[in-house]
Amino acid sequence: MTHSQKHIIGLVFYPGMTSLDIVGPQQVFSALPGVQIHRIWKTLDPIKTDDGMIVLPDTTFENCPSLDVVCIGGGLKQQAIVDDPEVLEFFQKQGKTAKFITSVCGGSEFLAKAGLLEGYRAATHWAMRQQLMSHLGVEVGTERVVVDRNRITGGGVTAGIDFGLTIASILYGEDTAKIIQLLLEYNPAPPFDAGSPEKAGSELVNKAMLFIQEMSDLELASSVA
Template structure:
């Protein structure tokens, strides 16, 4: 298959597993697992940030982006992760402009956790079902009344748009994207290589606690 370029947005106080989990999935995928060391992944992954400077994640990990919003090459897949930083970034005009512009160009638009709040504030989830971290479900519904917030699904697929629940759910979402592009056999082999359970259903892995 033609190699697909995945752009993962990063910003200060991004949740580490929100972007590292999908990064791992896309980077370790192989069409032929017997030639893992000889052949590259069918996905090229680039980390994209507003500025060419070190990003400090939640927990203090320091990460250097590969490119900036202004210099980012064409993308096939765009992924917006979450984390505490989305409280600020969902109002960042530069990020909203970049995501809106690229959303119209990419084949697949995805978010992990509260990355959905960025997509929501850009108007990219209006009229769709979507999900986010369980702690932010009510907030998301309050902020975006045109979005049908799904509290029972681990990953919500709405055409080219995929949103996922919190943190580790981004791995499930990325495996589903791999399945879309490369088929179930390759996606299952990727999960097996990672020693991670393949998402057999879209049901939320950690059910919400009862409110009463």
């Protein structure tokens, strides 16, 4: 699985993000030959994700090189970050030169607010589709991964692995992506057929939306306390 071409990949981490959004793709990217991965945030201080994982960034916005691939995920606390001028400025700057501008889950909202999804289709978490369409004017696809020219976006959380393999295929070819899929033994066989709103049905979707609202209210209450 050797390859002479090198690629610089930047993964943006932030407090309150969903770890699997980025950890899934990172696992795929780390198996690619010759890639350089940057884990990026404003500072090098430890970051706590929404599931309690602690991540240590190794690159700041200020010292980040020009990236071939820039990616950000979503998270329960993304609303505290998504309008941050420093974050949006970073994406606008990288968006001018990056070969691929990408996101997983609710990370598409960052791209949209940075003006990087205008005229593009995108995937996002199912609970954010209406937000992306109605408030940010993005044409939303329901696929696990949407590829629209050099914008590559994944759906919710676990779609990040599909997303990572899609990028691996684009950068290094299908055979390499298939080898990585096999090495990861990525052979999904979920115990329930309820992984999308279309499959889950309205009753379960409503319960899930209520759960999301309760979690958001708890996060808001804890931030005010």
